[in-house]
Amino acid sequence: MITKNRFPKNYWAGLLVVLAVYTFVQLLFYHPLFTAPEFFKSFRQPLRWLTITIVYVTGVQVLKRTEEDWLKFIWHFIHLLLIFYLLLIAFVEYFIMPVPYGIRASVAPIIEFLISPLLYMGLGVVFFYMQMHNTGQPGERD
Numbered sequence: 001m002i003t004k005n006r007f008p009k010n011y012w013a014g015l016l017v018v019l020a021v022y023t024f025v026q027l028l029f030y031h032p033l034f035t036a037p038e039f040f041k042s043f044r045q046p047l048r049w050l051t052i053t054i055v056y057v058t059g060v061q062v063l064k065r066t067e068e069d070w071l072k073f074i075w076h077f078i079h080l081l082l083i084f085y086l087l088l089i090a091f092v093e094y095f096i097m098p099v100p101y102g103i104r105a106s107v108a109p110i111i112e113f114l115i116s117p118l119l120y121m122g123l124g125v126v127f128f129y130m131q132m133h134n135t136g137q138p139g140e141r142d
Contacts, residue, residue, distance in 0.1 A: 010061070010062050010065065011062055011124050013062075014058045014059065014061065014062040014120065015117060015120060015121065015124070017054070017055075017058045018055050018058055018059075018115075018117045018120050019117055021051050021054050021055055021115060022055075022115055022116055022117055024051070025047075025048075025051050025115055028047075029044070048111055048115075051115050052083065052111065052114045052115055055114065055115050055120070056079050056083075056114075058120075059075050059079070059119075059120055059123075060072075060075070060076075063075055063123075066127065068127060068130070071123055071126070071127055074123065075119075075123060078119060079114065082110050082113070082114055083114070085110065086107060086110060086111070089103060089104070089107060
């Protein structure tokens, strides 16, 4: 039997958005193929927050079309917890004292994780597996 929806509606469009944002950040900041304009260098932090927001909102838009509340909870919980951690570090660094190197070194991998397609694809695979496990066919529900 052919099924229509193996992943949440608009999953592939969301994945393309996340991949485009991730590729943009990688090519602009980490592995530059061209010299970035000074604008990008001077607004590096706001651009990072913008990319985190774009990835988060993309995931929210795709997941709001599913009936899986636990999947939405995982997406919100992981993103909001890590964003709160980043904001807490930024607050301490800016208003109280310099943050120790060990804590400061944890920021880059967290930002990388938040903008990478890893969590998005992982939740898509879990959704696919749960649909198949619940009904025997991917994308179908009783």
